[in-house]
């Protein structure tokens with residue numbers, strides 16, 4: 001229990017960094033360099049950067065120019081804290097080894113940056129996709145690194161993993177080509193490749209399917225409560241990330257559920 005509280009606090013600080021990545025990567029800015037107020041460009045002091053607390057103590061305003069910050073940044077920090085605890089908890093529930101649990105924290109960090117960047121700028125940063133893909137490869141290479149499997153078997157599995165990625169990319173690539181990029185961004189297409197690397201072909205397809213169902217349900221809901229203009233497109237990425245996360249941790253439950261519904 002104590003570790004979950006610690007991970008929540010660590011998650012708040014990492015969330016503050018992921019917030020910066022999600023703003024700077026889509027704009028092509030360097031990720032080094034001190035944080036500045038977007039409005040008055042004043043370099044922020046260390047006590048302006050304490051997650052949540054600095055936002056609350058300054059009543060959501062810049063210390064220097066009094067410009068009001070969006071509370072979205074604070075919620076992203078809290079969200080990261082929650083996701084860090086949840087990811088660790090689910091890793092233990094899935095009997096992950098320590099290395100697998102740590103990689104899972106890396107995966108969720110990349111997902112959070114991609115989620116925020118896609119919501120804010122409708123861009124899924126390439127660097128985060130690469131990071132996610134490398135972590136997925138690392139996850140599947142652990143048994144080889146430990147020396148539990150032979151090189152020839154590993155090479156075979158590696159080839160299958162790449163093939164899975166390419167196959168899972170198929171449906172979104174097709175939608176992208178048919179709609180000429182209107183129904184699907186190319187960032188989503190690229191992401192479906194790394195999704196396939198992590199989850200494999202069948203689980204990857206199920207994650208895609210869940211993303212479409214979730215996107216459909218939320219899309220219809222938003223239309224009905226008139227929060228969304230029919231012409232305004234909402235990014236598909238966040239649904240993909242949620243589908244990935246659910247399939248990553250609840251593979252067995254989802255497969256049982258599908259078996260019960262379709263009866264095979």
Ligand SMILES: [Zn+2]
Pocket residue numbers: 037038039040041042062063064065066067
């Ligand atoms: Zn300012």
